[in-house]
Amino acid sequence: MLSAYSAASVRAAEQPLLDAGHGAELMRRAAYGLTMGIISVLRSRGRAVYGARVAILVGSGNNGGDALYAGAALAARGARTTALLTSARSHPEALATFRNAGGRCLELSLETEKASFCAEAWASDVVLDGILGTGSRGGLREPAASVVAELDRLQGALRPLVVACDLPSGVDASTGEVDGPVLRADLTVTFGAHKAGLLSSPGEQYAGEVRLVDLGLDMQGAPELRRLEAADLAVLLPAPHNSDHKYTRGVAGIVAGSARYPGAALLAVAAASACGPGMVRYLGPEPVAAALALRNPEVVSSQDSPLEVRVQAWLLGPGIDGDDAQDERARDILLAGRAARIPTVVDAGALGLVQASDDGGNAHLVLTPHAGELSRLLQRCGVARSRAEIEASPRAAATEAATVLGAVVLLKGPTTVVADPLGAIYTQANGTARLATAGSGDTLAGILVALLAMGGRDLPTTAALAVALHGELARSAPSTPLNAGMLAGRIPAVWASVTGARPTRE
Numbered sequence: 001m002l003s004a005y006s007a008a009s010v011r012a013a014e015q016p017l018l019d020a021g022h023g024a025e026l027m028r029r030a031a032y033g034l035t036m037g038i039i040s041v042l043r044s045r046g047r048a049v050y051g052a053r054v055a056i057l058v059g060s061g062n063n064g065g066d067a068l069y070a071g072a073a074l075a076a077r078g079a080r081t082t083a084l085l086t087s088a089r090s091h092p093e094a095l096a097t098f099r100n101a102g103g104r105c106l107e108l109s110l111e112t113e114k115a116s117f118c119a120e121a122w123a124s125d126v127v128l129d130g131i132l133g134t135g136s137r138g139g140l141r142e143p144a145a146s147v148v149a150e151l152d153r154l155q156g157a158l159r160p161l162v163v164a165c166d167l168p169s170g171v172d173a174s175t176g177e178v179d180g181p182v183l184r185a186d187l188t189v190t191f192g193a194h195k196a197g198l199l200s201s202p203g204e205q206y207a208g209e210v211r212l213v214d215l216g217l218d219m220q221g222a223p224e225l226r227r228l229e230a231a232d233l234a235v236l237l238p239a240p241h242n243s244d245h246k247y248t249r250g251v252a253g254i255v256a257g258s259a260r261y262p263g264a265a266l267l268a269v270a271a272a273s274a275c276g277p278g279m280v281r282y283l284g285p286e287p288v289a290a291a292l293a294l295r296n297p298e299v300v301s302s303q304d305s306p307l308e309v310r311v312q313a314w315l316l317g318p319g320i321d322g323d324d325a326q327d328e329r330a331r332d333i334l335l336a337g338r339a340a341r342i343p344t345v346v347d348a349g350a351l352g353l354v355q356a357s358d359d360g361g362n363a364h365l366v367l368t369p370h371a372g373e374l375s376r377l378l379q380r381c382g383v384a385r386s387r388a389e390i391e392a393s394p395r396a397a398a399t400e401a402a403t404v405l406g407a408v409v410l411l412k413g414p415t416t417v418v419a420d421p422l423g424a425i426y427t428q429a430n431g432t433a434r435l436a437t438a439g440s441g442d443t444l445a446g447i448l449v450a451l452l453a454m455g456g457r458d459l460p461t462t463a464a465l466a467v468a469l470h471g472e473l474a475r476s477a478p479s480t481p482l483n484a485g486m487l488a489g490r491i492p493a494v495w496a497s498v499t500g501a502r503p504t505r506e
Ligand SMILES: NC(=O)C1=CN([C@@H]2O[C@H](COP(=O)(O)OP(=O)(O)OC[C@H]3O[C@@H](n4cnc5c(N)ncnc54)[C@H](O)[C@@H]3O)[C@@H](O)[C@H]2O)[C@@H](O)CC1
Pocket: 014, 018, 023, 026, 027, 028, 030, 059, 060, 061, 062, 063, 064, 066, 131, 132, 133, 134, 135, 136, 137, 138, 139, 140, 141, 144, 165, 166, 167, 191
């Protein structure tokens, strides 16, 4: 499990070491890790350090200091290093060390030097972003903002590799929010602890690969957010016991699909069934059930009322729009669920049926909106948040929705957020943009209801687990187009690969 912290927590953890006079040592370690990161990206492009061209953007604070020390280390190994001082002030010792090592300095305040730096950066192997770190307030300001915007224009094979020092400048270290231009990094070498902003949208999408350099910080207090990693999936994905029978293994009940959208039911059911619960029960129109019988003969289908069947978890909503009988089933489950407290995934067409609750009445619900659906959901609760606002601050929006609605909110996107009304947050970014395709959310909902039915973990952890598994379905796919219909079929292989060796008796 990965824990990520706010800038304030990281700085608080650094303080005792700074007070004890270890500041220079911390910076030396940070710069060493950064140097190693730059060398590794150079090698990934088949370049030696000797003779490599490295262009460095330097800010006024310690972030600029780290970058200058790394630049000095590279210059000492024969790299051609050029720094652009973006402020009248730079870390004095680091600047002197850089100059002594043979580094060239240009000043942003001089128009001709700015132009020569941009030309140098475009011809470089690596651009190092050391303008702002955890001490930044708001987005990049001028004149640095324009240089970054200009450098970020370069695309494709001509674009140099970009390494960010601690975090891409202009990304909020705590929230991941972005205000103004940011130079998209291929690698971010971050120091001391993972920053929550690099594990949140949109910041995460600017950070590239993130490597942590250990500074020996003693992080105090609860992390801002957590993330499940491969090793967690291996432990958390459920496995049957010898003594189990189908009802102890969990029954997933699914109310999805309609004459208009039969596919949503097919996708959700296929995904749920592939996760291996004791049983999948499908409630919905007869023609959809008939199609399911051919594709998933193990599924038990009926046109019953949900009040007549027993399940360990419900999924309501994919593709039910406009079908009165499905709508009624979803309403019945939501009403009965307030007493029965059966874990219930509320997706797509059922999201409009959820009412805000501050009495714990929704504590068994996991709502799974994308940003557009969350905007409408919040609107109904009297909170105006446009889709664009939600995409700009998804973590804040998911947390707000979880509080207002009293339910776990799983907000889908490139980095998916799971927010618990009690304040716990997971973010997962296992997937790739190939998941952004119609029906992919139905597959996620199917995985989630199956994992909930199989039980064993709390709602937010199970939700994060489902998102992680769903993401892995795309990550492990070859780089060819992917449609949602292909995803469920990948579950067994991906499950096997994330859980490692497969004992036959568990
Ligand atoms: N404190 C420590 O013990 C360590 C800090 N390290 C580095 O130090 C960084 C934090 O250093 P600082 O506290 O100096 O902070 P920064 O390096 O983020 O710089 C803050 C400076 O930038 C200016 N600034 C703030 N917001 C701005 C904006 N939006 N646009 C333009 N300028 C802006 C401020 O005037 C301030 O001078 C970390 O990110 C990390 O790179 C590392 O050396 C590891 C150890």
